[in-house]
Amino acid sequence: MEERPHVLIVDDDTDTLTWLREILSKEGYEVGTAPDGKAALDHMRNRTPDLVMSDIHMPGLDGMGLLAELRNCYRDIPVILITAYGSLKTTVDSLRSGAFDYLSKPFIVDDIRLAVRRALEHKQLARRNQALREQGRNRYHFDHLVGVSPGIVSVYKSIARVAHTDSTVLLQGESGTGKELIARALHANSTRSTGPFVAVDGGSLAETLLESELFGHERGSFTGAIAMKKGLLEKAHLGTCLLDEIADLSPALQSKLLRVIQEREIRRVGSTTPMTVDVRIIAASKKDLASLVKSGAFREDLFYRLNVITINIPPLRERAEDISLLTQYFIQMYGGTKSPPVTGIVPEAMALLTRYTWPGNIRELEHAVERAIALTPHMVICPEDLPQAVQTAIVQSFTVQATPQTRHWGTLAELEKDHILHVLGAHNQDLERASEILGIHRKTLRRKLRHFGFPC
Ligand SMILES: Nc1ncnc2c1ncn2[C@@H]1O[C@H](COP(=O)(O)OP(=O)(O)OP(=O)(O)O)[C@@H](O)[C@H]1O
Ligand SMILES: [Mg+2]
Structure with missing residues (x-):
């Protein structure tokens, strides 16, 4: 009993x-x-x-x-x-x-x-x-990955399915959706987990520097190369290498990378001797690689090599039901840094968070919560502690920001789904409370949720 x-x-x-x-x-x-x-x-x-x-x-x-x-x-x-x-x-x-x-x-x-x-x-x-979080974590060691929405659960499943294979994985998702975190989860759940995890940002360096970062160089191979340097791919031997912002690689580097993937060999800049490396490659991109291939900006053969398994990470606005969980997670993470600690958030503020569309995704939410914790004079986050853009989110959604021709107006069905998820998110997924607010019977709400693909 x-x-x-x-x-x-x-x-x-x-x-x-x-x-x-x-x-x-x-x-x-x-x-x-x-x-x-x-x-x-x-x-x-x-x-x-x-x-x-x-x-x-x-x-x-x-x-x-x-x-x-x-x-x-x-x-x-x-x-x-x-x-x-x-x-x-x-x-x-x-x-x-x-x-x-x-x-x-x-x-x-x-x-x-x-x-x-x-x-x-x-x-x-x-x-x-x-x-639920602990379950997910214990089963797959998805440390630090929070979310129970169908979108993120399907990502968990993909991780579980492909982590222990050596296949190349392509992570596609908008900025701040968690690509690096997911790459780390793939590594942590693979047989290479005791080996190194190395991340390279394809967009951060000039082409020549990036080449020597990736492949290393021999002493004297160019001005300033006063000593031999190991490249990141070499450092990732027996581990995993995340190639972030892969879409930003120059055509020359794209073809060098293709060779690495095909032949599993690298050559340091200035060297003629190839070296075998055993590295699992995970590529990440916020731009849609398939369309870049179509427009000729990305090599098709490299795309097919990388695209063996693709994990699409949904943007936060498509998994609004994760917002309250993530917010609570970030409050737990940062709330204790204040004295007295910040331990919660008032429902009005949570409603604002679930209504906002988060163009910067989870990173933007994380920063908003961290900032609110630093700013609030209270032990809970209040609406006025949130960034202006979040506070005015409701007003914005009712004012026309673009011309009527360019604005995405949304169908009634889309608006209904959006509204239901926002109300649920703002009230901790409490079905009874949400159905009261929405003015529909709980059974009707359940039916609608099942129709949207939620198991309930
Ligand atoms: N599911 C999640 N649960 C908890 N925190 C998350 C989750 N996804 C992302 N984060 C956090 O959000 C922030 C951004 O994640 P990450 O750097 O992995 O995103 P990204 O997709 O690589 O972004 P960018 O394209 O800008 O490089 C990090 O602080 C990360 O810890
Ligand atoms: Mg990243």
Whole structure:
């Protein structure tokens, strides 16, 4: 049998305690009580509750003090604060300090039931997401790869399928979609994982320098070559070499690279003796290589050599349901650098994040969260902490930015899907809440999601 959720109620007023205990026990929860914040913390040494409901005004450690302690030490426990009716400022402050919700006195019984149910569901969902992540990680060691959308799950599957082969892999995806991270995951899951992983950026250096970077050079092979230097391909021997921004390679380097892939041999600049290297090549490009081949900017034979297995990484706007997970991941990653730590984000700010289209993809989201954490005076990220472009995303989507002829207007079906995913993303994939907001039955929402290809 599943264990009953444990709710801890904290209030110095015994009448309220008794009354709340009765209501929540009837709902099937196991209820504990404490007369103040300090007693609540003592209680938690023996039993960690699934939810804390606390009054704000109490002698000793009050509700806000308790909330701060909990955010510090028990990040996963949702807290519902009980505020006096009409004190809007306290309410806002409590949410900003990381409370999940608040209830105003005098209570409405249905509000209490709903708030408690929602908070517990939220916690369960957060736990499930965490479990999904761990599962993915344990199975394939996808360290640092976050996301449960169909788009990214199919990337995980491709990684799992091709990691231990020695095939050349082409990663295609917009800037900031995680190409390098995925290349590293391929390497980490391959038989070469104990060998080196070397990344070369095809767009970063002038042609001659890049050639000597890639292939190395012999002493005296050109002015300035005062000593022999090993190339990156040679350094990647028995490991993996990521050729990033492959589309930027000059035609001459493209043909040299083709030879390396065909013959598995390299020759240092200034040398006539070829050397055998055992390197797995992963190429990455944000430009579509197939169209560059068509326009003659990229060698067709090299394209076919690289294109043995292609993994297409979807842009973030096509997997909006990953935004809340990624945001929480980045908050966990950067939130602790502040004192007091930043532990969450208010729903309004999350809604803005899920609405924005992220042209810079995950890197842009990561920077936005990192910046918001640095800027916020609170323990949670608020809308005003986000970049201007993100804050105005909603306004933008309703104003015409291009001429009516060039703008992509979107079909009704596209808009519907977009809106549903945004609402879900902004409410932690809570189907019940989302169906309430969307004004449709939960079954209808499930049907639509299945139609979009989500397993539910
Ligand atoms: N699925 C993911 N989960 C968590 N973090 C991610 C994920 N994908 C990307 N990131 C993070 O986003 C940032 C950008 O990723 P990465 O550098 O791999 O992208 P890229 O596609 O190589 O970008 P560019 O084309 O600009 O080189 C990195 O900090 C990376 O850790
Ligand atoms: Mg990159």
